[in-house]
Amino acid sequence: MATTFEDFKLNKQLLNAVTEAGFTTPTPVQEKTIPLALAGHDVLGIAQTGTGKTAAYVLPLLMKVKFAQGTNPRALILCPTRELAMQIEENIKVLGKYTDIRFLSIYGGVGPKTQIEHIKKGIDILIATPGRLMEVYLKGDLVLKELKTLVLDEADKMMDMGFMPQIRRILEVIPRKRQNLLFSATMQERVEKLSEEFLEFPMKIEITPSATPVETVSQVLYEVPNLPTKINLLAYLLRDQEQFTRVMIFTKSKKNAENVFKFLERKIQGDVRVIHGNKGQNTRINAMEAFKSGEVRFLVATDVAARGIDISDVSHVINFDVPMIYEDYVHRIGRTGRALKEGASITFANEAEMHHIREIEKIIKMQIPQATFPEEITVATTGFEEKQDIAKEIDNQKRKADPNFKGAFHDKKETLREGVIDKRTGRPFEEKKPTKIRGFRRNKS
Structure with a gap:
């Protein structure tokens, strides 16, 4: 196995860039992927976020493309979100700094005009989200017939986001003879099916068991009764400025993200930004850059930012809400504890x-340690609407587990129907039959 990047027989330009980027020892995913990719094999890689998988496919790609040539892309990297596309582009910029290779990321959220102008100038490596790629291709502004390599990054997330139809259309229009690299954090059945569709005799690499949290991240859980109490707990924790130096806070909805953002902006010391689907592209980029540079102490985000963000020294990830897509828990907490540094995850x-x-806990094959709720914190009363929402959610969970379960709301209705006395009338309860409305003929005037 390779113990240094020199062992991969990379060219001098790449080795110089690797050294300047501060990479010393290859990570396990790099050790296994780089030699196979350089040898031309199709690769199926199961690797967690934060394991160095982007460099694992970018370095062989840069070796293969070698130098700027022609106008049309020779390598395509597909990924689910604009944030990940931008992060991959940044990695190529760092690792390919001593080459003349041209690269570009294209994604939705901004007009395609500027992106198309860059494409027409000539590119060698294209990074794209599936929707934007097909949009530009169908306009006739992108030629894909010279592709030699296809990379699918975060394949499981692309499926969760409903990109399969676009991916299948892309596979129909690109050359059949090519090298394929597929990376996923989890080995879902759908990922396996996709790999069978387009990988030819792939070499499988599994660095960690599917959906395993990064070992350098400590995890803790607080059981909190409602939204106002979650806010109180958040305020209590974040007052510790020595421990909570750079914090990502994940919410399940844009509404919750905005509420948490406004609260932190008013009450807690330290700059804060928020990113979610309603924020413009420039706003999101500026927020990420400010958080990455350390200007901003808190970044509030929906799961649009759970993957593809490589920021060093994130001290804590706080799951203000539990993610509904369970694998996203691993991706969220993978924002901290990167590059073998220690991090902490706290879930409400x-x-x-x-x-x-x-x-x-079943997916990650471990129990998340539960912390004692601090006595100093005021436990707020659960509001009527939130109480109803929680009760309905619990009903839905029980109904999924037992199809015969009718639910608390249904039981209340049935009890009224079965009661001997109807309190409104004082008589035995009877089901009312629908009133028939007879037709009538209007007199002609």
């Missing part, structure tokens, strides 16, 4: 969310 869960915690 109400009564309904505890069900999802148990399901997450």
